Amino acid sequence: xxxxxxxxxxxxxxxxxxxxxxxxxxxxxxxxxxxxxxxxxxxxxxxxxxxxxxxxxxxxxxxxxxxxxxxxxxxxxxxxxxxxxxxxxxxxxxxxxxxxxxxxxxxxxxxxxxxxxxxxxxxxxxxxxxxxxxxxxxxxxxxxxxxxxxxxxxxxxxxxxxxxxxxxxxxxxxxxxxxxxxxxxxxxxxxxxxxxxxxxxxxxxxxxxxxxxxxxxxxxxxxxxxxxxxxxxxxxxxxxxxxxxxxxxxxxxxxxxxxxxxxxxxxxxxxxxxxxxxxxxxxxxxxxxxxxxxxxxxxxxxxxxxxxxxxxxxxxxxxxxxxxxxxxx
Amino acid sequence: xxxxxxxxxxxxxxxxxxxxxxxxxxxxxxxxxxxxxxxxxxxxxxxxxxxxxxxxxxxxxxxxxxxxxxxxxxxxxxxxxxxxxxxxxxxxxxxxxxxxxxxxxxxxxxxxxxxxxxxxxxxxxxxxxxxxxxxxxxxxxxxxxxxxxxxxxxxxxxxxxxxxxxxxxxxxxxxxxxxxxxxxxxxxxxxxxxxxxxxxxxxxxxxxxxxxxxxxxxxxxxxxxxxxxxxxxxxxxxxxxxxxxxxxxxxxxxxxxxxxxxxxxxxxxxxxxxxxxxxxxxxxxxxxxxxxxxxxxxxxxxxxxxxxxxxxxxxxxxxxxxxxxxxxxxxxxxxxxxxxxxxxxxx
Numbered sequence: 003x004x005x006x007x008x009x010x011x012x013x014x015x016x017x018x019x020x021x022x023x024x025x026x027x028x029x030x031x032x033x034x035x036x037x038x039x040x041x042x043x044x045x046x047x048x049x050x051x052x053x054x055x056x057x058x059x060x061x062x063x064x065x066x067x068x069x070x071x072x073x074x075x076x077x078x079x080x081x082x083x084x085x086x087x088x089x090x091x092x093x094x095x096x097x098x099x100x101x102x103x104x105x106x107x108x109x110x111x112x113x114x115x116x117x118x119x120x121x122x123x124x125x126x127x128x129x130x131x132x133x134x135x136x137x138x139x140x141x142x143x144x145x146x147x148x149x150x151x152x153x154x155x156x157x158x159x160x161x162x163x164x165x166x167x168x169x170x171x172x173x174x175x176x177x178x179x180x181x182x183x184x185x186x187x188x189x190x191x192x193x194x195x196x197x198x199x200x201x202x203x204x205x206x207x208x209x210x211x212x213x214x215x216x217x218x219x220x221x222x223x224x225x226x227x228x229x230x231x232x233x234x235x236x237x238x239x240x241x242x243x244x245x246x247x248x249x250x251x252x253x254x255x256x257x258x259x260x261x262x263x264x265x266x267x268x269x270x271x272x273x274x275x276x277x278x279x280x281x282x283x284x285x286x287x288x289x290x291x292x293x294x295x296x297x298x299x300x301x302x303x304x305x306x307x308x309x310x311x312x313x314x315x316x317x318x319x320x321x322x323x324x325x326x327x328x329x330x331x
Numbered sequence: 332x333x334x335x336x337x338x339x340x341x342x343x344x345x346x347x348x349x350x351x352x353x354x355x356x357x358x359x360x361x362x363x364x365x366x367x368x369x370x371x372x373x374x375x376x377x378x379x380x381x382x383x384x385x386x387x388x389x390x391x392x393x394x395x396x397x398x399x400x401x402x403x404x405x406x407x408x409x410x411x412x413x414x415x416x417x418x419x420x421x422x423x424x425x426x427x428x429x430x431x432x433x434x435x436x437x438x439x440x441x442x443x444x445x446x447x448x449x450x451x452x453x454x455x456x457x458x459x460x461x462x463x464x465x466x467x468x469x470x471x472x473x474x475x476x477x478x479x480x481x482x483x484x485x486x487x488x489x490x491x492x493x494x495x496x497x498x499x500x501x502x503x504x505x506x507x508x509x510x511x512x513x514x515x516x517x518x519x520x521x522x523x524x525x526x527x528x529x530x531x532x533x534x535x536x537x538x539x540x541x542x543x544x545x546x547x548x549x550x551x552x553x554x555x556x557x558x559x560x561x562x563x564x565x566x567x568x569x570x571x572x573x574x575x576x577x578x579x580x581x582x583x584x585x586x587x588x589x590x591x592x593x594x595x596x597x598x599x600x601x602x603x604x605x606x607x608x609x610x611x612x613x614x615x616x617x618x619x620x621x622x623x624x625x626x627x628x629x630x631x632x633x634x635x636x637x638x639x640x641x642x643x644x645x646x647x648x649x650x651x652x653x654x655x656x657x658x659x660x661x662x663x664x665x666x667x668x669x670x671x672x673x674x675x676x677x678x
Contacts, residue, residue, distance in 0.1 A: 027483060053483065059513060064506030067472025068479060071490070074461055075411055075480035094503070098466050099473060107454040107462055108445025108663075109671035144672050167674040194673070243673070 004182035012042035015160035029056040030082030066092035073115040086119035100169035101144035114167040121175040132302035134264040137271040139171045140241040146170040147242040151216035153183035162193040175214040197245040204234035207258035212238045215262040222319035246278040259292040267296040295322045332534040335541035339587040342614035348626040349560045356633040366396040372429040377597035389450045390417040394591040397620035399424035401564025405572040411477035412491040413470035414463030426458040430653035439660035446663040468501035475511045478518035487576040489517040497528025508549040515580035522585040529594045532606035546583035558586030559620040589615035
């Protein structure tokens, strides 16, 4: 039995921040209700008071804007959107305001707000309860985009996001919550120095994943061992600004590349990863064409039969690896 | 449209001098000078735009000076004021540094926003001006958050958002009213009701010309006064801000006014304005907040024509000099586009 799972790791980040930084407060829908955000915020309102843990009217736009304004006034707010689909109402506060104030005011204003949005899909919830829109946000200069896939990152990148003076979109996926791990004491990280990391070493192919797709990649890599395929897995962790150099080094070694992403394919982040890698690779480096594995270009379906077809599973990643390697059964 | 504003929106009314009984003479002088400074600064900007020396759009608020000037007398430097696209007056009423405004509008590195913002993105937080942006209603929720922060920080500071009658047609404004009230945030919603959103008269946009009805809907105490009477604005704002500083929650202040120029730049815009006429403009110019205060002070012996002449002359020279200096100032260096995207201390 490990000391933490992904959800309690997030909870411990909240506790660390609220205990150590009086300027931290949390605002969003569902914060006074125990079931709304899994086990990731349990009893924060009781421990730190409803003045700092603010459950709100059904107003994604105003609440996100208010957090941006509070950040401009010296606070370190965390806005929580239990499903990122609903956060689309807050796009002006995120894209026009938070991401641009530093730049358009000559580097003098820094809205250091953290926007925690949750990917919460499956279970026949349908098209408006299932989206993974990280690629949209990674397209916005000025907005840091963070997607932790491990228990340790769930805690440490949330702390780093809140302590960062820039606006941060921190995205967690409920499909990651069951992972368990033991966590060392907190070390405060500088978010600007956080880069993709190699979560498994290998020699035959590099599999790059974002968020839940990284977990799929790790599981697929384990399954590939029995077939004598050695896969190196890289977890992107921070999508914007995106540092590609370590991925390039890995691909120079393995000379094969598969990218797995939990968003839809076209215009998605998987394409950005491949584009940035290809720009930096020697022309004759790759043994095979690179490949993307992402969701189909369709909204999430509702019925479980269609959901099963729509989402990606470890076997799909295994299959894609073999396809890249032109592996014939 | 229901004309609930009645005489307040009729430009043939309220053209006479204003009531200044019991007002401190030095405060009145200060407000008069502040309004004249803002008017002349904007006239210089209008000329600069007309002459194509200014490259980007300028949204001028000539005619509306009494609002920011009347309110700002009751503000302190630690308050949190947020503007919009037409915010020169909001900033200059807190900090009369027209040189930095000229430099900013000309895109020079010596400007309020280091030349990165221009007329529509202004910043002077050390004097309480947190920022202005041109997305309509874009700062309203931010101001509510800054007001909520003031409460969390245990200060008596207040948040202020300048909102036009067009901006209240945006959904986020109503979310912001509700949020500010449910949080009892020390937040002043200032409604500059100039009867127009861009080219469109309010009668073509809303079923009622009185914006205060939304304060009633949200249980926010409000006042409605003539926005071209600086003393009326001052008195209303002073009482509301005092209430907010003592924990009584948000307030809404609706001020009826009119802008002399069109929506953007130096023209009258009678041609592109829907229900905007030269007659109306002339009548509203007769409800001039500067002339009305000046007349009252002259007849009360608090101000003289000689004083006004001398003040105007000195100001004209200072404005001319500041404009020339701003014209000579450098543009931001080429790396600025990338330098300001993220916070520098991390790189």
